[in-house]
Amino acid sequence: MTEALLDVKNLVTSFRTADGDLTAVREVSFSVEQGETLCIVGESGCGKSITSLSVMQLLPKNGKIKSGSIQFNGQELTDLTDEEMRQLRGNEIAIIFQEPMTALNPVFTIGFQIREPLKIHEGLSKKAAHQKGIELLKQVGIPSPEKRMNQYPHELSGGMRQRVMIAIALACNPKLLIADEPTTALDVTIQSQILDLIDDLKKRFNMGVVMITHDMGVVAEVADRVMVMYSGEKIEEADVETIFNHPQHPYTKGLLQSVPNVDDKEHHLEPIPGSLPSLKENISGCRFYDRCEFATEKCRTQSPPKFEASEGHVVRCWLQEESTDERKSSYS
Amino acid sequence: NNEQGSNGNEEGGESAADQELIYATTSDAPGLSPIDTNDSVSSNVVDQVFETLFVRNSDTGEIEPRLAESYETPDDTTWVIELKEGIEFHDGTPFNAEAVKYTFETLIDPERAAPRASLLAPVESVEVEDEYTVVINTKEPYGAMLAALSHSNSAIVSPEADQNGDINQEPVGTGPYKFVEWSKGDQIVLEKNEDYWRGEPGLDKVTFKVVPSVSTAISMMETGEVHFIDGVTSEHKSRIEGNDSFELITKDGTPVYNLGFNYEHEPMNDVEFRKAVSHALNRDSYVETLDGLGVRSNSIVGPQVFGYDESNEDLGYEYDPEKAKEIVEENGFDSETYHMLVPNRDAYINMGEIVQAQLSEVGINVEMEMMEWGTFLDVATEGEFDLTFLSWSNVTGDGSELLYPNLHSDNIGSSNRARYANDEFDQLVEASRDTTDQEARKEFLVEANQLAVEDAIWIPMHHGVIAAAVHESVKGLELESTGRWELYQVTRE
């Protein structure tokens, strides 16, 4: 096994809030290799963004990585100083955020914002950075890039802005690209353009990509491997085929059942009853317990460990216990 | 040090600046012409630039000639005045009978609408007899003529300057100081009149600075930015006295501060009410709050005013709250709340607060309303009050000039804000005005005063003490009991 580009182990991130600590990410582990796309899926509030921000060390002021390790290219990110981390950001690791409308600074030109990483990390002169910026804009498919360089974000459409964000992220040829719901705010026609673009660039530069989304369609389209999160925990991880065709966790199954299929009229929608538990709730057992139709007494009281359903297919559910007893993973 | 004079401009400059006096005034002068103004701020400047025919000797109270040489009264209605010769206005116009005639005629010209035209209201005509003799004819005998002619507002102006320019902006007189510049709201600058007929004045330059707050003015005196302020009130007295480099100059003055009534309102026109008020007021303790800057007297015509007589001190109604309460209860004066109009100025506020508190102790309820000076005058003249305060800065120091405008029925609707009308009193005042024999005049005034005090027409709160603070370097400043001062003799060391 080649060394992973990004290796996150037992990440725990929590927030200080008015009513005590709130743990948003619980013991999450995953890894990404070069040229691989990992999709993180899960419903709103399950901790997808916080996981990615933890990697970037860009958590909100009240957030803190409590424990766990984040290794990037063999380097432990949690040990880096602010300055060392800054040198990595935008250079080795880049991120694209969900909201193209607010992620760009409204008072600076596109040119200014795209030149910035080039000047910081590559040490380019303003002129050279300008040229490179134009190239980058061309690369992400923006027409008449020279003109765009002097425009302000508000003069661009949402799709255009997201392309600019991507161009900025790609400016220094990062090894790892994190995309946090990059297309959620966009129309489907634009979404497909952007997804294709990311996929294309990934292949070209052999980047590792962490794609965060809640759209199973997007997952099916771009992912190599999929990690499903529920209420701050990773509950299942496998390659994309396995997740869609042999999901093991009842939540993953439910999720797939809830997605209406455009092509299949007869597809029977089967919603998961109930709703997400609050992160504040202290649940000793499985966090999916009260929505799960297979729940047992054990599920209520004991948090399930990770079971390996098959090679590279990790599931956190007591249902796996009988079938995979012998393959029980070492972390329990 | 004369040998070293060449040593540096600095020193030279300093000694020149040494003869500069800066006076601080709380508000800017509305104008600088004696004809067109009628307020003390203006007259402070006017008094340095202009001169009157007569002046009142501040020590003896006698009226002496200034620009006049002498006068005669061949009959009751004729005044023949000889003028001094060889005097020139600052613009070179000669001072002569023509100038006097011009000044007086302008003053009483309705077109000019001079605010103090009433000063010469009894004048029928002014004639030039010869270059230096002028004859004034009056419609009826005018006893206070000399006092009127010594009033700031009857100072003689240069006819030339008035006809060709605006003497209200650029005054031209015969006085010891010449007008230099006036930056409105900021300062007025005068310089010495080298050709002054009485000899060069002591100061080279006089600046009248506008400093609205007295505290600030005193602070500026402490920092040396101001040398002289007047109208010092008791609250500032100890601060000034506490500073070794200041000198507080005081002089008993002519102003009278009184509590007045509206005679058109019930029950203020009832003498019982006024008596009750008189008995209720502890004026001794009030005057004590003035810390020496006020004189207690029962007489309305004050000790420094012509027409005052010691004997009048025994009149009036002493502090006796029990008696006051009795009267109040008997007459039911405690059944309503009276409206006391108070001008928004320190001295009156102080008075008002004390009077209100003392009246309430005997059951007379008074509600104070403070007003800006301008509004106050208007409202008071309209008679929209029950009780009010007013002071009369008697510039001429003549009792007639106090009693006639304030309490004579002729002036109801204007300066007789009390709307007091009493035939007997009117006759006495008229007699004091119509008579030219000063002794006889005094008799009338004493009698009128007696009547006024007995009737408690006004309750005199205190008689003013003129107080000024000067920097120790200022020498020779003398205050007149009217509050006026001249800078002619003043020098700085």
Place this chain on the structure above:
Amino acid sequence: MTTQTVSAKSIKNVEKESVFKDTFKRILKNKLAVVGLVIISIQVLLAIFAPLLTSYAPDTQNLSARELPIGSEGHWLGTDNHGRDMWSRIVYGARISILVGIGSVGLGLLGGVVLGLLSGYYRKLDGIIMRLMDLLFAFPGILLAMLIIAILGTSLVNVVIAISIWSIPNCARIVRGSVLSTKKEEYILAQRSLGSSDRRIMFKHILPNITAPIIVFATMRMATAILSTSALSYLGLGAQPPTPEWGAMIAAGQDYMWTSPHMTIVPGIAIMLVVFAFNVVGDGLRDALDPNMDLN
């Protein structure tokens, strides 16, 4: 059914409390605001129990005990230039400042809220009302108050009126802004699609939802009102003597700065504390009422 209503009732109380409690809890987290609340409470207590807390009436003079310094026997805050007890004057002054604040802010709110609602809700009225507000707005506040007092005459009541008129444009703008943004909210649209009348929408749905900015405005405005009243009294346009209004006390004491500085300093500190208190509480309320604020 009966058991149901009973349980429903108990739920009701719990919930009602919790909304109120929530804001209160948030406020209590803000130390500065707590200080402010304490100061205001003290002021209110002083105002209510003034007669019990003082041994002299605020306008009782004693001309033989003038300008006693702080710490004098029987007058722990000293006396003023008429021998009046400073402590009673301060305590009764607390009454005045509270009343003036409430009066002027209340009147200002009344005008401002109605005008703001109308102009935010009805586009047609918007132009006229806002131009009118601009007109008032272009006057520096003190000047506007001075002009109004020049017309109405000098008195504390007129100061209240003047300050409330001066508050109207500010209040109207804030309300209008909130109405404009609230009007676009989907729940208002929902209400319109149900067929609610304009009146009902304005007063039952928009108004309750913009109380937060109004409350914050009112609290902050209390501070401004108290400060302005004292400024006007200082200029001699407000409280009439012997009313123990703090600003008037400063003005009166100013001439005694050098001999009896406590006459100025004590009421100055009183004003400052109270104004400070309303400002911090206003600030605290704004944060507490803003659900987007994360507390940390």
Place this chain on the structure above:
Amino acid sequence: MSENQAILKLDQLNKHFPVRGGLLKRVQNHVYAVNDVSIEVDEGDSVGIVGESGCGKSTLGRTILRLEEPTSGEIWFKGENITDLSERKLKKFKHDMQMIFQDPFASLDPRQRIGDTIEEPFVIYTNLSARERKEKAIKLLREVGLDETHYYKYPHQFSGGQRQRIGIARAIALNPEMIVCDEAVSALDVSVQAQVIKLLKELQDEYDLTYLFISHDLGVVRHFCNKVLVMYLGNMVEWAPVDELFDNPIHPYTEALLSAIPRPVPGNKREKIQLRGDLPSPSDPPTGCPFHTRCPIATEVCRQVKPEWREVTPNHFVACHERG
């Protein structure tokens, strides 16, 4: 109640928003939000309205409910022309048309208890006593899967799905005949989305409701609707029964839209029809066919002439020069 009677008929409906500006705030331009929309909706239909953001879906919905005044055209509801009815007369019809909104966090008055929110329609339209209203409200709460303990709560105490149920309860309170759902499920997580869709379907069966279902999620539309209207830049593009539209899209825009949807089937990398560029501004729409700037098959005619609205196959309408 007879089936297949048009409950709603739109005839050449237009809604243009004036854009003001300049010195005197004069109208300088218009946003052409809805242009010449004419469709007929039968009772019991669930009509899906799809299209990209800003294409006028919401405006169409609101105009139908007369929340916006139509610029021109006619709206017929239950056989009556309601285009110019006064507020007062309209009330009768508003009673029968309700709306469910997109944002479950914005569509409930945050200062009003859930009970009051649901009773609001009764307060406006009926004279029921407080007690009767409460009974009805609790019944409604049960109907949408909540219970009476929620009656006194405030909106912020609910999850998105629950809030959406409350919105639904309010909308069905008066037994309306037609409900406009503006992105009613878009803001919900998939698992909850499925719950709400299921609820809406159940209610339709129970009350014979007609839905105008505005959505940009074609998957949901396919699942939920029986007819679909595709809009582009305020114009009708295609209008057909749902299977017909998904199986045989005619308009190139519909085609592109369908192909762009990511399918939740891994490994199924289909050829997509990529559209060039962005949506043009609705205040400066292209001449001719509004889609010609992005259309892969546009010709000169498309640039010049606006295509006619034609019935290509029975019940399948399209506006395109090249196809059909």
Place this chain on the structure above:
Amino acid sequence: MLNLIVSRIAQMFFLLIGISFIVFMSMHFAPGDPARIIGGPTATESDITNIRISLGLDQPVLIQYKDYLLGVLQGDLGYSYQTNESVNEAIATRFPNTLNLAIASMIVAIIIGVFAGVISALKQNTWLDVFTTTGALAGISIPNFWLGTILILIFAVNLQWLPAGQLTAPFWTVEGMKQLILPAITLGTGSAALIARMTRSSMLEVVRSDYVRTARAKGVKEKVVVFVHCMRNAMIPVITVIGMNFGFLLGGTIITEQVFAINGVGRLMIDAIANRDFPMVQGSVLLVASLFVIVNLIVDIVYAFIDPRISYD
């Protein structure tokens, strides 16, 4: 931009007419007769009548207003009742002082306010923040007439470092600056505090914004993040406050000029109101109001430079 300026000037024109009307009418209906004030306590009824005629006060009010307005349109603000001084000149001589004072205070306020606001936002919840925030709140709470008196007491009287009052020297001289310090601090404190509060909250908001996170994600240095990416955005609401505050400041000059014996428009105005000197009141109010409008126009223009999203065409 030109469009904006033209429309604002048109707006100002109507605004000023409105204001002049309000002031004119209110002055005329206010108690207090200018003629009587000029006449002084001793004037007789006929004196007063003469004065009234000479001032034109015997005409119907609307005619007086019309005449006045015609004069104003020709740039003539009339003549003082009190001193007969031309109002234009009276204002021209005093305005520089007021402007100096206002600008100096504004500078003090902006420097202190922005600095304090930024510091306290960056050091949120530290003692420095608490100190600055408390200071800012205290700053708005101090009555400025009181502050002025106390500053004079300390710095002019006791320490003798600075003059106690008046502006006599031009502001660019050392003397002039010394004279400006105390009044500028007195007047500027309240505004500084407001600006500090606004800067702090606006800064806090900006610091949390998505685009600042983007900047950090690009690896931008923290200093640049704060001073380039945050500052410009954070200043947008602050500028509005500064504009609004100018009105507050102009109002404040009335009191500050009184305390520090400065010969400015504020004092001119207060005296004029007290003396019922209508033309002077009108003139100075119009001046102050136009100044306010102009400053806000400038604010709008600055706005457009800072925030590209705003265009005024």
